[in-house]
Amino acid sequence: ALVHAVRFVKGGVSMETLPTGGLAEVAFVGRSNVGKSSLVNMVLGRRAIAYTSKTPGKTQQYNYFAVNEGRAVGSFHLVDMPGLGFAKVAAPLRARWNAFLSEYFASRRELRMVVHLIDSQVPLQETDVSIMQMVGAAVAARSEQEGSGLAPPLDYAVVLTKADKNDGRVSSRTVDQVRRALESAGCPAATPLVPSSAKTRMGREAVWMLLREVMSE
């Protein structure tokens, strides 16, 4: 098994409250209801780990899970980010969260990969385009400053969720739409697109292929 242990570490609410210690991390981000908790649970092989993040009042935290803690090989932090795109959030609070979000992507040294979940069964949403723009800018900035002692390069991947609703396929229309949006947002042309389903466990292996690049060796 790839996952020997998972422990909830803490919920971060600002750059200063994120864990220290330098363990590499991968962040899972997406709109509310995209299927993030289901996918994180599928990837970790745990039934209800990520749902703990949904406890009322805890939803706006960056929830850190230590995977394979203390092992020489295969340890990392999985960061379950809050579901984005809530229309109800008041403007000042939203601005504060967006500032935290872009600083996190741009300058969190431990962050090596962002996995962006997009619902394959609904048209691409404004929130997804915003995430692409923010991550695209961070990927570009971090690759330009490589070797400067600032944040190391950042990888980015898109997971297309709920593919079981369409017999396990993602329509070429959806793929084209996502590809075009990625290009407009300045994201790398080689950004992986991974179809997935928490129902059929489709995409589990492909996500693990991505995570292996982040794990300690």
Ligand code: GDP
């Ligand atoms: P989150 O808000 O992004 O964490 O999303 P959840 O994992 O809680 O899922 C939101 C809703 O989508 C729930 O009703 C899930 O049952 C459903 N869902 C999640 N993943 C899938 C999937 O792969 N296939 C289908 N058909 N439904 C899913």
